[in-house]
Amino acid sequence: MSPANSTSATYRRLFQAFAKSYVWRLLLGVLAGMMSGGAVAGALVFMPPVLRILQGQRSPDEVLSTVARDKDGLSSLRRLADILDVPLQTEDGRITIYLVVLVVGVMLVFFLFQAISQYVNRYTLRWVGARVVTDIRTRLFRHLQDQGLVFYGREDVGKLISRCTYDTSTIEHAFAHTFADLVQAPMEVLAPMVVVIVLTTGNGLVGMMLLVLLCFPLCVLPIIYMSRRLKHYSVRALGEVSVLVSRMQETFTGIRVVKAFNMERFESERFDAESETYFRTVIRALRVEMLMTPLMQFAAIAIASMFVVLCYLRNVEFAILGTVGVAAIQAYKPIKLLAKINVQLQRCAAAADRIFELLDTDTRLPESPNPVVLTGIADRMVFEKVGFFYEQAGLRILEDIDFAIPRGSVIAFVGETGSGKSTIANLVARFYDPTEGRITLDGHDLRDVDMASLRRLIGVVTQETILFNDTIGNNIRYGRPGATMEEVIEAAKQANAHDFIMREKEGYDKVVGEKGCKVSGGERQRLAIARAILKNPPILILDEATSALDTATEQLVQEAINHVMADRTVFAIAHRLSTIKHANQILVLDKGRVIERGTHDELLARGGRYRKLCEMQFS
Numbered sequence: 001m002s003p004a005n006s007t008s009a010t011y012r013r014l015f016q017a018f019a020k021s022y023v024w025r026l027l028l029g030v031l032a033g034m035m036s037g038g039a040v041a042g043a044l045v046f047m048p049p050v051l052r053i054l055q056g057q058r059s060p061d062e063v064l065s066t067v068a069r070d071k072d073g074l075s076s077l078r079r080l081a082d083i084l085d086v087p088l089q090t091e092d093g094r095i096t097i098y099l100v101v102l103v104v105g106v107m108l109v110f111f112l113f114q115a116i117s118q119y120v121n122r123y124t125l126r127w128v129g130a131r132v133v134t135d136i137r138t139r140l141f142r143h144l145q146d147q148g149l150v151f152y153g154r155e156d157v158g159k160l161i162s163r164c165t166y167d168t169s170t171i172e173h174a175f176a177h178t179f180a181d182l183v184q185a186p187m188e189v190l191a192p193m194v195v196v197i198v199l200t201t202g203n204g205l206v207g208m209m210l211l212v213l214l215c216f217p218l219c220v221l222p223i224i225y226m227s228r229r230l231k232h233y234s235v236r237a238l239g240e241v242s243v244l245v246s247r248m249q250e251t252f253t254g255i256r257v258v259k260a261f262n263m264e265r266f267e268s269e270r271f272d273a274e275s276e277t278y279f280r281t282v283i284r285a286l287r288v289e290m291l292m293t294p295l296m297q298f299a300a301i302a303i304a305s306m307f308v309v310l311c312y313l314r315n316v317e318f319a320i321l322g323t324v325g326v327a328a329i330q331a332y333k334p335i336k337l338l339a340k341i342n343v344q345l346q347r348c349a350a351a352a353d354r355i356f357e358l359l360d361t362d363t364r365l366p367e368s369p370n371p372v373v374l375t376g377i378a379d380r381m382v383f384e385k386v387g388f389f390y391e392q393a394g395l396r397i398l399e400d401i402d403f404a405i406p407r408g409s410v411i412a413f414v415g416e417t418g419s420g421k422s423t424i425a426n427l428v429a430r431f432y433d434p435t436e437g438r439i440t441l442d443g444h445d446l447r448d449v450d451m452a453s454l455r456r457l458i459g460v461v462t463q464e465t466i467l468f469n470d471t472i473g474n475n476i477r478y479g480r481p482g483a484t485m486e487e488v489i490e491a492a493k494q495a496n497a498h499d500f501i502m503r504e505k506e507g508y509d510k511v512v513g514e515k516g517c518k519v520s521g522g523e524r525q526r527l528a529i530a531r532a533i534l535k536n537p538p539i540l541i542l543d544e545a546t547s548a549l550d551t552a553t554e555q556l557v558q559e560a561i562n563h564v565m566a567d568r569t570v571f572a573i574a575h576r577l578s579t580i581k582h583a584n585q586i587l588v589l590d591k592g593r594v595i596e597r598g599t600h601d602e603l604l605a606r607g608g609r610y611r612k613l614c615e616m617q618f619s
Contacts, residue, residue: 129175158246174348387436467516479535
């Protein structure tokens, strides 16, 4: 597909996907833009006879007698004067003040009509633009949230943020400003051109006008070529600003590591290099952009100059030449604006292509057409010869995993880092689907279960606790937004969190900051456990929930975990083996395989890998 066709296809898709719902407002804006241009044409129609009268070449009656031949618009003015009983000339043949006031009044009416039409055009189209961009952001955000974890494993979060902000802002500017001008400017150019064509046709200048019009495409071709180059550079610039945003997000998130390793200068130099690359791309685009407007201006002035010279050679009268001059002045600003419009349209198309690329991405896990809706766990969850192959990394993570966990029991997974423990937890919550075998819950394959109902059954407490930049109360009730304050407080008490919360001046209304930076690690863990307790899920996943805590804090968190584990089916992943001594079943993993299984006492007595791990920790 050629760049021109690609741009038109992009705008067709934008209209079909987002703007079609507001077609009546769009039509109103387009109609108002056309009426604005029509008002300019109406004013120009009166120009030749008025100039003739004011120049003193002819009396009003002489001018009116030539209306039919010249096809100008003073006859309607004469009818209006007759209706108002206004004399147009004195006894000695001079024009009256009434005629001057009438002419000025009619011209003012035309330009007032133009102003009103212009307001309706701009307001309506900018409203549509703001509404469309809001819809784009909403749909893009929802679409990205629906993607599977595979998508977030391969995409850079900073680049996604850039597309959701910079790219949509580019489209917003185009809709809010450019599209209003796009509708109005061509009409404001076309209306004076129509008047000029009518005048030249009525005065025997058709051949001269055709000669001028034939030169116009020769001036447009370079602009079309530069438009394609501009879109190419715009796509590159948007891609490179995504790299900058990604770099900033990564550096600021890991600022502790940067400072700890004294890498500020290294990060600054890396950012400077990427910023310089972005600068060079922007400058290339700027060269093309800055050349388009003067080139279009020169083309318009060259054509107008050619027309003036030809008019002189053909002895065209001043009234016609003056009207053409006024028409050229009226058309000059919108012609100049068209070059800027073209620049913005190319940028908008480049941004829209990048957004549609995201919207066309679909990494969601497939759902059954007739899913089973679960309200709880009645019997057990079973892994049947489950294997998982991570395609992006080309690694086999799990192989031939078999186990069953009855309702209300605790199963624990231990093993070295990379043995597949967290992958099992991700499969339980159906963040991924197994590439081999199947996982069943009460006999139903998880792939046949309604995903929303499955997630409602599951609570997760992880080592890296995520809190939102909101109040403590809202973070606890995140899984149950409708929970009462009494329920929130009770969950916090069970999680050993109520006391430290009440030590804060704001209590449950304290804002925890980004990622919970205003509370300690142990406090974050207890808030996460309170959140799980409040949700009250029948299945609980504990992913190394205490491995990063000191001994005193671990004891408080472990007591809270014991509360949340009561009467629940628990999947526990632990590095600290002391926390899983009472598990009903412990699976030891090595390189994605189960190499030992049993209770704590059974595995110690066996003297295998689990015993060695215990001896290493407890020694």
